[in-house]
Amino acid sequence: xxxxxxxxxVLLALGFSRGFQHxxxxxxxxxxxxxxxxxxxxxxPQKVHISDVSFKLSxxxxxxxxxxxxxxxPSCNLLQSAYRRYYEYVFVGPKNQKRGRDQPAGxxxxxxxxxWITSPDSDCDSFPTESSDESYxxxxxxxxxxxxxxxxxxxxxxxxxxxxxVYEDEFGAKxxxxxxxxxxxxxAHRGVLLDSSRHFIPVKVILANLETMAMNKFNIxxxxxxxxxxxxxxSQTFPQLSEKVRNRDxxxxxxxxxxxxxxxxxxxxxxTSFETVPRFGILNxxxxxxxxxxxxxxFMEQQGFGQDFTKLESFYIQRLLDIVTTTQKxxxxxxxxxxxxxxxxxxxxIHVWKGNQQxxxxxxxxxxSAGYRTLLSSPWYLNRIAYxxxxxxxxxxDPQDFKGTDDQKKLVIGGEACLWxxxxxxxxxxxxxxxxxxxxxxxLWSAKEVTDTNDAFNRLAVHRCRLxxxxxxxxxxxxxxxPREYKGI
Amino acid sequence: xxxxxxxxxVLLALGFSRGFQHxxxxxxxxxxxxxxxxxxxxxxPQKVHISDVSFKLSxxxxxxxxxxxxxxxPSCNLLQSAYRRYYEYVFVGPKNQKRGRDQPAGxxxxxxxxxWITSPDSDCDSFPTESSDESYxxxxxxxxxxxxxxxxxxxxxxxxxxxxxVYEDEFGAKxxxxxxxxxxxxxAHRGVLLDSSRHFIPVKVILANLETMAMNKFNIxxxxxxxxxxxxxxSQTFPQLSEKVRNRDxxxxxxxxxxxxxxxxxxxxxxTSFETVPRFGILNxxxxxxxxxxxxxxFMEQQGFGQDFTKLESFYIQRLLDIVTTTQKxxxxxxxxxxxxxxxxxxxxIHVWKGNQQxxxxxxxxxxSAGYRTLLSSPWYLNRIAYxxxxxxxxxxDPQDFKGTDDQKKLVIGGEACLWxxxxxxxxxxxxxxxxxxxxxxxLWSAKEVTDTNDAFNRLAVHRCRLxxxxxxxxxxxxxxxPREYKGI
Numbered sequence: 001x002x003x004x005x006x007x008x009x010v011l012l013a014l015g016f017s018r019g020f021q022h023x024x025x026x027x028x029x030x031x032x033x034x035x036x037x038x039x040x041x042x043x044x045p046q047k048v049h050i051s052d053v054s055f056k057l058s059x060x061x062x063x064x065x066x067x068x069x070x071x072x073x074p075s076c077n078l079l080q081s082a083y084r085r086y087y088e089y090v091f092v093g094p095k096n097q098k099r100g101r102d103q104p105a106g107x108x109x110x111x112x113x114x115x116w117i118t119s120p121d122s123d124c125d126s127f128p129t130e131s132s133d134e135s136y137x138x139x140x141x142x143x144x145x146x147x148x149x150x151x152x153x154x155x156x157x158x159x160x161x162x163x164x165x166v167y168e169d170e171f172g173a174k175x176x177x178x179x180x181x182x183x184x185x186x187x188a189h190r191g192v193l194l195d196s197s198r199h200f201i202p203v204k205v206i207l208a209n210l211e212t213m214a215m216n217k218f219n220i221x222x223x224x225x226x227x228x229x230x231x232x233x234x235s236q237t238f239p240q241l242s243e244k245v246r247n248r249d250x251x252x253x254x255x256x257x258x259x260x261x262x263x264x265x266x267x268x269x270x271x272t273s274f275e276t277v278p279r280f281g282i283l284n285x286x287x288x289x290x291x292x293x294x295x296x297x298x299f300m301e302q303q304g305f306g307q308d309f310t311k312l313e314s315f316y317i318q319r320l321l322d323i324v325t326t327t328q329k330x331x332x333x334x335x336x337x338x339x340x341x342x343x344x345x346x347x348x349x350i351h352v353w354k355g356n357q358q359x360x361x362x363x364x365x366x367x368x369s370a371g372y373r374t375l376l377s378s379p380w381y382l383n384r385i386a387y388x389x390x391x392x393x394x395x396x397x398d399p400q401d402f403k404g405t406d407d408q409k410k411l412v413i414g415g416e417a418c419l420w421x422x423x424x425x426x427x428x429x430x431x432x433x434x435x436x437x438x439x440x441x442x443x444l445w446s447a448k449e450v451t452d453t454n455d456a457f458n459r460l461a462v463h464r465c466r467l468x469x470x471x472x473x474x475x476x477x478x479x480x481x482x483p484r485e486y487k488g489i
Numbered sequence: 490x491x492x493x494x495x496x497x498x499v500l501l502a503l504g505f506s507r508g509f510q511h512x513x514x515x516x517x518x519x520x521x522x523x524x525x526x527x528x529x530x531x532x533x534p535q536k537v538h539i540s541d542v543s544f545k546l547s548x549x550x551x552x553x554x555x556x557x558x559x560x561x562x563p564s565c566n567l568l569q570s571a572y573r574r575y576y577e578y579v580f581v582g583p584k585n586q587k588r589g590r591d592q593p594a595g596x597x598x599x600x601x602x603x604x605w606i607t608s609p610d611s612d613c614d615s616f617p618t619e620s621s622d623e624s625y626x627x628x629x630x631x632x633x634x635x636x637x638x639x640x641x642x643x644x645x646x647x648x649x650x651x652x653x654x655v656y657e658d659e660f661g662a663k664x665x666x667x668x669x670x671x672x673x674x675x676x677a678h679r680g681v682l683l684d685s686s687r688h689f690i691p692v693k694v695i696l697a698n699l700e701t702m703a704m705n706k707f708n709i710x711x712x713x714x715x716x717x718x719x720x721x722x723x724s725q726t727f728p729q730l731s732e733k734v735r736n737r738d739x740x741x742x743x744x745x746x747x748x749x750x751x752x753x754x755x756x757x758x759x760x761t762s763f764e765t766v767p768r769f770g771i772l773n774x775x776x777x778x779x780x781x782x783x784x785x786x787x788f789m790e791q792q793g794f795g796q797d798f799t800k801l802e803s804f805y806i807q808r809l810l811d812i813v814t815t816t817q818k819x820x821x822x823x824x825x826x827x828x829x830x831x832x833x834x835x836x837x838x839i840h841v842w843k844g845n846q847q848x849x850x851x852x853x854x855x856x857x858s859a860g861y862r863t864l865l866s867s868p869w870y871l872n873r874i875a876y877x878x879x880x881x882x883x884x885x886x887d888p889q890d891f892k893g894t895d896d897q898k899k900l901v902i903g904g905e906a907c908l909w910x911x912x913x914x915x916x917x918x919x920x921x922x923x924x925x926x927x928x929x930x931x932x933l934w935s936a937k938e939v940t941d942t943n944d945a946f947n948r949l950a951v952h953r954c955r956l957x958x959x960x961x962x963x964x965x966x967x968x969x970x971x972p973r974e975y976k977g978i
Contacts, residue, residue: 198968208978229968387873388912423877426975427962428920473916473978479687479718486915488977489697489962 036455040462041164043217043442044450045183050165053178055110055142057166059091064159067116067146076124078152079115086159090166091174092469093484110176111143113162119150128153130330130413134219135184138162140176157183157217164466168483187399189375189414190444191220192437194429196251197227198421203251205426212434212472216441222416225251310340317342335363338372346371353377353418361402368408375399376415380440382433383420389478391460392453395439400448414444434474435464522950522969529951530653532706532931533939534672539654542667544599544631546655548580553648556605556635565613567641568604575648579655580663581958582973599665600632602651608639617642619819619902623708624673627651629665646672646706653955657972676888678864678903679933680709681926683918685740686716687910692740694915701923701961705930711905714740799829806831824852827861835860838902842866850891857897864888865904869929871922872909878967880949881942884928889937903933923963924953 038048064083066072072079117124123132136154138161139146147162149155161181169175192213194201210221225233231242234250242250291297296312305311317337324331325345332349344350350367352360352374360378367374379397400409417440419433438460442450450456457477465482467474473486527537553572555561561568606613612621625643627650628635636651638644650670658664681702683690699710714722720731723739731739780786785801794800806826813820814834821838833839839856841849841863849867856863868886889898906929908922927949931939939945946966954971956963962975 199965200970200974202974202976205978230970384876385874386876422968423965425965426978427957428917428964430978431917431920468916471978475917476688476912476914479911481689481719485689485691487691489694489915489919489960 034458036458038455038459039165039167039177040459040466041161042438042459042463043445044447044459045161045181046186046447047180047182049180051178053108054169054175055108055140055178057090057110057174057176059174061109061111062087062090062113063111064113064115067114067148070115070117070122071120072115072117072122072124072152072155076122076152078124079117079155082156082159083115086163089163089470093168094172108142110140110145113145113147113159115155115159116146116148117150117152117155118148121151123151123153128219130188135182136161138179138181138183140165140179142178145176153219154184156214160215160217164463185217185219185445186447187412187414187444189220189416190218190441191222191375191414191416192218192433193222193224193377193416193418193420195224195227195419195421195424196232197224197229199425200230200232201421201429202426205429208472209430209433211470212430212467212474215467215470215472216438217445218437218441220414220416222418224420314340314342321345332375335367338367338370339363344372348372349413350374351377351416353381357397364399364402364412365404365408368404368411371411373411373413375413377418380415380417380437381420382417382436383422383424385432391436391439391477394436395443395453395456396451398443398448415440417441431473431475434467434472435460435477438463438474522967523947525944525947527944527948528654528656528666529948529955530650531927531948531952532934533936533948534650534670535675535936536669536671538669540667542597543658543664544597544629544667546579546599546663546665548663550598550600551576551579551602552600553602553604556603556637559604559606559611560609561604561606561611561613561641561644565611565641567613568606568644571645571648572604575652578652578959582657583661597631599629599634602634602636602648604644604648605635605637606639606641606644607637610640612640612642617708619677624671625650627668627670627672629654629668631667634665642708643673645703649704649706653952674706674708674934675936676901676903676933678709678905679707679930680711680864680903680905681707681922682711682713682866682905682907682909684713684716684908684910684913685721686713686718688914689719689721690910690918691915694918697961698919698922700959701919701956701963704956704959704961705927706934707926707930709903709905711907713909803829803831810834821864824856827856827859828852833861837861839863840866840905842870842907846886853888853891853901854893854897857893857900860900862900862902864902866907869904869906869926870909871906871925872911872913874921880925880928880966883925884932884942884945885940887932887937904929906930920962920964923956923961924949924966927952927963 037050038044039050041048064087066074066076066079074080119133132153133150134153134157136147136149136158138148138158140162145162147155147158149158158181161183165179166174166176192209194206194209196206213219213221232250234242291309300306300312303311303315305315317340321331321342321344330347330349331345332351333344335350335352335354338344338348338350350372352363352367354360355363355378357379360376364374364376376397376399380394382394399412399415417433417437419429419437424432439456442456461477461480464474464477465484468482468486469484473488526539527533528539530537553576555563555565555568563569608622621642622639623642623646625636625638625647627637627647629651634651636644636647638647647670650672654668655663655665681698683695683698685695702708702710721739723731780798789795789801792800792804794804806829810820810831810833819836819838820834821840822833824839824841824843827833827837827839839861841852841856843849844852844867846868849865853863853865865886865888869883871883888901888904906922906926908918908926913921928945931945950966950969953963953966954973957971957975958973962977
């Protein structure tokens with residue numbers, strides 16, 4: 001069979017740059033990455049001094065060890081497994097470094113990172129609490145770098161910071177500069193909300209995102225596990241709850257609490273919160289259902305509610321809060337419970353998620369003025385997507401940026417990046433969350449004054465390449481390239 | 490060490506559904522999936538009749554064969570490899586079907602799909618041309634289904650359609666209904682543009698997306714291979730072109746032309762177009778550079794252009810078009826070359842990419858009124874993202890929807906979905922492109938009258954699960970689940 005002539009279209013992309021605004025006009029200016037004086041540290045520590053003096057690290061001549069004075073030793077599996085993990089992160093990348101592996105340590109080489117837990121109780125076997133100490137101090141010198149922290153929580157953060165200080169020189173050799181860092185979080189509550197009700201999220205995806213949270217010093221995993229759409233929580237006590245689960249798979253929570261024996265939930269994350277009774281529909285109590293349900297109509301008559309479903313709702317919530325109170329647990333509510341005037345315990349935590357900037361700032365002012373503690377999510381609904389560098393707006397929002405007294409500001413305990421699940425599943429969750437959630441992470445960890453968007457861009461561009469190197473498909477911020485690009489599809 | 494009491498936050502997600510508009514108000518109504526009378530066919534064939542009579546298929550008792558009358562035989566590697574591929578697609582999923590594998594074929598089983606190329610020249614060893622026949626007819630009966638097509642191009646489309654007719658019954662057994670389909674594309678040019686200049690796209694990602702294009706009956710891969718940002722095309726003739734490449738990797742085009750020996754570019758895709766000289770910056774000729782370049786200033790004086798850079802641009806383009814004309818290839822230009830009044834050959838193809846609906850419809854009217862052929866991309870810039878079911882707006886756009894005569898409409902040869910690369914790399918390209926580009930695929934393939942968004946949603950929801958099953962991380966359209974979810978992260 002004779003081959004027909006090939007019709008090749010030669011596409012001439014002609015026209016000036018005016019004609020090539022394929023990029024469109026952005027609300028935020030497009031930034032182009034350059035080097036930051038803070039390297040690729042993310043989130044930026046409270047106090048950093050990086051000198052020009054640099055040392056090498058060699059995979060054959062480097063170890064992470066317990067300082068002999070440390071209150072945590074070889075029996076602290078939490079730290080030991082973190083040492084192994086961060087050793088891998090430090091030496092991620094091509095294995096064939098230019099420098100000979102058997103070469104003895106030179107005078108300018110860091111051969112050891114000593115981890116020193118200074119408090120008598122390291123917290124190694126504890127679950128973290130709201131007031132756990134997450135601070136640490138890191139001193140990088142040769143031949144020994146020292147990481148000091150009162151508790152294991154700070155040590156875990158410091159290990160991440162140490163790994164972020166390591167870079168490759170022009171020959172690919174792992175390098176670190178002489179550095180002194182003193183660090184602690186600005187806010188105690190730094191969370192990410194994932195929603196496994198609208199789409200099932202495979203366990204391995206959740207675990208990978210827990211790891212990524214730790215790389216960004218998040219400490220709360222807020223798991224919106226069930227909702228109207230599906231009930232994938234498999235309760236051992238009430239198995240009938242999940243009988244009507246529409247997904248084939250479900251979560252056995254024990255598995256998560258045991259992820260990395262004795263560790264991940266209580267370590268990288270202060271505590272894990274599970275939402276209970278997230279919406280009424282699943283209990284056949286959406287407002288529509290309520291109206292059409294004769295039992296509920298009868299109940300409302302008995303209670304004298306008339307046709308006022310708000311009263312029914314308040315009744316329901318009040319009962320629920322009473323029950324929760326008997327469990328001696330704290331509780332956290334979405335803002336509308338406060339807005340609707342339901343009676344709340346003084347230690348109630350109120351989650352602000354509605355409205356534009358003006359509106360959520362007013363809400364934060366009202367809540368704190370009433371003496372309640374609060375956390376912010378309104379500007380951090382990362383399920384909302386837009387074309388361009390939307391991380392900048394995410395980065396600029398500040399939970400303490402509202403009109404109020406210093407005492408009011410102290411009632412702000414942090415915030416959460418929320419990724420609701422209507423349009424998200426395992427196919428797109430991770431790149432949609434990262435590095436956009438990184439912007440929230442820095443806002444919640446770093447000092448209030450850390451607001452230089454250009455410097456943030458420079459550090460974040462490299463940080464996102466680091467996530468990619470660690471196997472996390474974090475999407476690009478803008479036109480760019482990584483030393484080692486993502487290997488999946 | 491004593492464990493501290495665990496502080497568990499019980500998050501009460503309280504409030505009516507009014508309080509839970511985490512989903513926000515959408516421009517487009519949210520659709521909920523249900524069954525379509527057309528199953529999961531995508532894009533919808535021109536004529537379909539699916540009966541209620543169903544047959545089984547068994548992996549041990551089914552084969553795809555050449556009809557004995559076919560002009561393509563065992564030597565047509567293009568088809569033979571397609572048979573193997575589509576056999577795999579048909580039997581994708583759990584291997585342990587309920588029905589015993591060694592059971593003999595029952596009376597209601599399809600055991601063979603015969604492929605019959607009816608034209609004396611099958612085109613098996615040809616490259617496709619703009620006028621290649623892509624039509625096919627498919628008849629599913631038992632025990633033999635027959636796929637007839639004048640050329641291999643139609644047969645490839647028909648194989649995809651056959652695979653889309655197969656579904657699983659309640660016991661997981663592969664099932665297909667008695668069906669008669671007659672099909673051909675509405676438009677000849679159905680393309681996807683990928684941009685490897687702003688971010689390097691690994692070869693395996695490009696190949697996976699070429700496969701996905703074939704699953705949606707796209708036939709043009711428009712490769713925006715180089716641009717200002719980088720020049721990853723490694724030319725053997727002009728190696729110095731890519732010397733300044735900012736990415737570490739580059740493309741050797743021969744590799745792509747040889748993907749699946751003798752096949753993919755000329756088969757699933759009619760032709761591959763490479764853009765040449767995509768922007769001026771890379772040639773040091775952006776308008777800014779031009780102004781500051783004394784050589785160019787001198788040249789403009791000599792030509793008598795004064796300070797009118799538009800004249801310089803037109804001169805440049807005219808020269809380029811003259812050169813291209815001597816190569817006997819067709820050419821395709823972005824719309825502004827037409828807008829700027831550059832002299833064009835009558836067979837020039839003009840790519841419309843600018844403006845809102847009113848504006849691009851006016852442009853299509855002007856171009857066709859001047860007698861030129863055109864294709865549309867303005868509503869299909871898939872790099873533009875928005876929250877919600879944006880596939881609906883993509884789906885509703887129609888390239889022939891402008892004021893003009895029938896003769897003008899005939900000058901519209903199709904369109905392209907464009908995914909520019911500023912915010913896209915291997916981490917997020919595939920889920921961002923699919924299934925949004927599927928909406929473009931159906932608009933360009935199916936009959937003009939196929940505009941029922943509800944029916945489209947029902948078919949597309951299942952089609953996207955099919956892509957997921959085939960290993961493509963196509964993102965969800967809305968709250969949903971697939972029989973087998975994506976396995977990556």
